[in-house]
Amino acid sequence: MRNNIKLHKYLAIGFLLAGAMIGTGCSSDYMDTVPSEKVSVETIASSLDNLYMALNGIHRKMVSQDLSNQGMGGEPGFIIGREAMGDDMTWDTQTWHQGYLNWSFTTNPSSSYNSGIWETYYKFILNANNILDMLDTYYADSEEPLARHIRGECLAIRAWSHLNLVQYYAKPYRNGQDNSQPGVPYRYKPVTEAMARNTVEEVYTNIHTDLDEAITLLADYEPADVNHYSLAVVYGLKARALLTQQKYAEAAEAAVNAINTAEANGCQIMTPDELMNGFANITSATKEAMYAAMTQNDQTVYFYSFYAYMSWNFNSSSIRTGIKCISQSTYDLMSPTDLRRQWWDSTGQAEVPATSYNQRVYQNRKFTARSTADAVGDFAFMRISEMYLIAAEAYARSGQDANARQYLQALLDQRDPGYTTTNSGEALIEEVMTNRRIELWGEGFRWFDLKRLGLPNDRTGSNFNATFCGFLHKDPDAAGWIFEIPKKETDFNSLCERNY
Numbered sequence: 216m217r218n219n220i221k222l223h224k225y226l227a228i229g230f231l232l233a234g235a236m237i238g239t240g241c242s243s244d245y246m247d248t249v250p251s252e253k254v255s256v257e258t259i260a261s262s263l264d265n266l267y268m269a270l271n272g273i274h275r276k277m278v279s280q281d282l283s284n285q286g287m288g289g290e291p292g293f294i295i296g297r298e299a300m301g302d303d304m305t306w307d308t309q310t311w312h313q314g315y316l317n318w319s320f321t322t323n324p325s326s327s328y329n330s331g332i333w334e335t336y337y338k339f340i341l342n343a344n345n346i347l348d349m350l351d352t353y354y355a356d357s358e359e360p361l362a363r364h365i366r367g368e369c370l371a372i373r374a375w376s377h378l379n380l381v382q383y384y385a386k387p388y389r390n391g392q393d394n395s396q397p398g399v400p401y402r403y404k405p406v407t408e409a410m411a412r413n414t415v416e417e418v419y420t421n422i423h424t425d426l427d428e429a430i431t432l433l434a435d436y437e438p439a440d441v442n443h444y445s446l447a448v449v450y451g452l453k454a455r456a457l458l459t460q461q462k463y464a465e466a467a468e469a470a471v472n473a474i475n476t477a478e479a480n481g482c483q484i485m486t487p488d489e490l491m492n493g494f495a496n497i498t499s500a501t502k503e504a505m506y507a508a509m510t511q512n513d514q515t516v517y518f519y520s521f522y523a524y525m526s527w528n529f530n531s532s533s534i535r536t537g538i539k540c541i542s543q544s545t546y547d548l549m550s551p552t553d554l555r556r557q558w559w560d561s562t563g564q565a566e567v568p569a570t571s572y573n574q575r576v577y578q579n580r581k582f583t584a585r586s587t588a589d590a591v592g593d594f595a596f597m598r599i600s601e602m603y604l605i606a607a608e609a610y611a612r613s614g615q616d617a618n619a620r621q622y623l624q625a626l627l628d629q630r631d632p633g634y635t636t637t638n639s640g641e642a643l644i645e646e647v648m649t650n651r652r653i654e655l656w657g658e659g660f661r662w663f664d665l666k667r668l669g670l671p672n673d674r675t676g677s678n679f680n681a682t683f684c685g686f687l688h689k690d691p692d693a694a695g696w697i698f699e700i701p702k703k704e705t706d707f708n709s710l711c712e713r714n715y
Contacts, residue, residue: 259349263354263357263361266346266365267361267364269342269345270346270365270368272342273343273346273369273372274508275508276289277289277508277596278291278508278516278594279516279519282327282334282335285311286311286524287328287331288516288521289335289519291508291521292519294657294659295524295525295659296312296315296320297315297660297663298657298659298662299313299316300318300321300662300672301672302542302665302672303661304541304656305542305677305678305680305684306537307537308537308683309536311533311537312524314326316683316684316685317683318685318689318695321695321697321698322694322695322699323699324699324700324702325701325703329698330702332383333380333384333698333700333701333704334701336376337380337402340373343369343373344402344403344404344405345405346369348405350366360435363432363433363436366432367429367430367436367449368433368443370426370428371426371448371452373425374423377399377401378452381398381399382459382667385397385399387415387459388419388459388461389461394414394416395414395416397412397414398412398413398416398417398418399413399418400412401417401418426449426456427453429444429449433445433446433449441498441505441506442506445477445480445506446476447474447476447480448597450470451477452597454466454472454609458605459667463609463610464609464613464615466609467606467609467610467615467618471622473505474602478599481502482504482505483503484599484603484626485501485629486629487554487630487632490557491580493582493585494582494593494594494595495510495585495591496593497595498593503595503598504593504595504597504598504599506596506597507595507596507597508594509593510592512589512591520584520590520591520592521582521590522582522591523584523590524539525539525579525657526583526584527578527580527582527583529584529589529590531590538579539578540559540578540678541558541559541577541579541656542577542677543577543678545677546577548652548653550631552632553634554631554632555630555654558579558656559578559579559580560578560580577678581656595658600655603622604622604647606619607647607650608648611643611644616639619643620636620643623650627650630650651664665691666691672688673688674686674687674688675687
């Protein structure tokens, strides 16, 4: 394939998208008379308040129905796909997202279920870069807090988008080794010219450059709601990136910074009484969410909603014929007293032989839509429980067992009261990873975890239907762990290319 990726189609529409974002993110008076697709640069850049509304539009687009594929409603749709590609979630019959379950999408560069991921993250990047460019043009020397906060959030959005892209479309980072393998283009400017792929090493270097500047810019900022990035969230993004790079001591430090900053602003681990809130009300019923889409009842995205596919109670064919189930082998890792067992319905377990497949066993109850008739609901992109698990894993993998047990125990006190962790070394690492699989089930981490750790995808001896899910085992070097760059981005002779 060519080394230069032009990204022509998606970058060319960028400023139109930024204008549309303002239209969905606010109710400013001028938007009542000016069509969103015709908002000018001068109008958006005329005040910091307008630029903030454009930034708000990016956050709103995290949960969107821009793509034509049902079930791919922004980042929550991608999360369903990532979870399906792993070994902790299964279902039968319902074909939405099946191409992720059987990995047919990953090796098909012509699939819109592949290109939609690439397209969406680069749209986020483009629009963040558009705002940054306007800040540089009109407010270059501004020390106004709002200008700093907008810049900090845009840098963090750019870093997060590239972090996800490099995990999808490149070989994983290996700490202490040569990481000059092709990564993805790291876009700093809102331009449409062809750009060579940065190496994986360069991508992560640029990610941390953006995040470190964002940390400085957001140091004195706490947004009014969790639907914007805060200092704690940026620390959390840095912890994710460092964990992916196997830089464990640094990852632990970043995770602890995220925890301390979040808790200073009122965030806390979900309590036992809050476990069954359904996640659709996570921003109002708990203090768990660090960053989330706060969805009002009149803001449904219909069949693009996460809860139209991942809940158990919404009345749709995808739920009626394909409720998502936890892997039986993963479920069995929980202790008998683990309160998270409530997240899955194991009715009929005793009557079903352990070697047979039965979809009705271990059905998801973790995600509950607010209504059987409407799939609306909040969506948490980052929870403080994840940060406790990152701290625990990173401390354990860097040989700091006492610290690892401290952070794991803090989580388990709210999940398995009376349980005490006493493990050390490899047993402690395994205990942390088991709890990571249980706690974050359905939230899009497992496939990335397998890839960063070089582990096989092993679905054997569980309740996966091999005929439906396509395979039961994939070695770390098998095809499909790296998404193919979309053909529309590498085919320089396409009609789309000539049109742009």
